[in-house]
Amino acid sequence: MSKSAYDINDLLRVMARLRDPDTGCPWDIRQDFRSIVPSTLEECYELAEAIEREDYPHVAEELGDVLFQVIFYSQLGHEQGLFSFNQVVDTLVSKLLRRHPHVFSEGQIEGIVTDRASVESVKQSWEQIKQGERRGKSQPGILDDVPVALPALPRAQKLQKRAAHVKFDWSDTEAVLAKLDEEVAELREAIQQGDAPAVEDEMGDLLFSCVNLSRHLHLDAEATLRKASSKFEQRFAAMEQLAAAEATRLEQCSPAQLDDLWIKAKSAEPGAR
Numbered sequence: 001m002s003k004s005a006y007d008i009n010d011l012l013r014v015m016a017r018l019r020d021p022d023t024g025c026p027w028d029i030r031q032d033f034r035s036i037v038p039s040t041l042e043e044c045y046e047l048a049e050a051i052e053r054e055d056y057p058h059v060a061e062e063l064g065d066v067l068f069q070v071i072f073y074s075q076l077g078h079e080q081g082l083f084s085f086n087q088v089v090d091t092l093v094s095k096l097l098r099r100h101p102h103v104f105s106e107g108q109i110e111g112i113v114t115d116r117a118s119v120e121s122v123k124q125s126w127e128q129i130k131q132g133e134r135r136g137k138s139q140p141g142i143l144d145d146v147p148v149a150l151p152a153l154p155r156a157q158k159l160q161k162r163a164a165h166v167k168f169d170w171s172d173t174e175a176v177l178a179k180l181d182e183e184v185a186e187l188r189e190a191i192q193q194g195d196a197p198a199v200e201d202e203m204g205d206l207l208f209s210c211v212n213l214s215r216h217l218h219l220d221a222e223a224t225l226r227k228a229s230s231k232f233e234q235r236f237a238a239m240e241q242l243a244a245a246e247a248t249r250l251e252q253c254s255p256a257q258l259d260d261l262w263i264k265a266k267s268a269e270p271g272a273r
Helices: 008-018 026-030 037-052 056-079 085-099 119-136 152-164 173-193 196-216 221-245 255-267
Strands: none
Touching (some): 037 056, 037 221, 056 085, 152 221, 173 196
8 A cells, every 4th residue: 555645744754753852863953043044045046947947857856945945944932932833824724815805705715706807906906905014014125125145136126116116217128228328438438547446336226227127128137147147158268179079168268269169169169140
């Protein structure tokens, strides 16, 4: 007779066993909320990478790793009398019901709303509800709860998106492109003057404007840059292979030879002209 599949209760029990002070895992026992944050971030990025590769067997595996992080934090909360996994689930479900009044009539899971809402009205309602939640947390400012720990690109995009809700935004893409040109000119001037603090400041403004342009083009800045980085990585690896075929290494090549290898690597890509 085959064994039935494990369920969430088995996972919770495994986590409790791992943290058992007498019979658990020495590494897991030593961890606390702060110490596992790097692992949480790493697991989320590994999940994103698997999704970008459309490697769905690994997506399922990485989702499990992310879920394990939630279970780990929940076990720590339980041990310290702060919260339990059930409280985590209860808080999440309550929040989803509250934030989707266009789906759940009277805040009930099986409550059906017959009138279909538009995407734009959902966005407006969502922000109004979140603003009310921020006031309840003594965070009345529009930007108050944008996490400082977010990676720089998504944080910049989130800040800009929040500001756009009160119409503090560029009118169109052309206006953002003009601002980008302005920032490039200011950076160039700071470089020419040899003003290191100004160079850093202007470089930051330029990057912030690039994120703004991505948002106006309906692109996710983080995903777009990750794609560009992957493309560079693949082309650079192709350069190494081309150099090896000529019995040499990149560090032995002149700038002109490197440029030639780069052009060849690009030309060898599918769809290249």
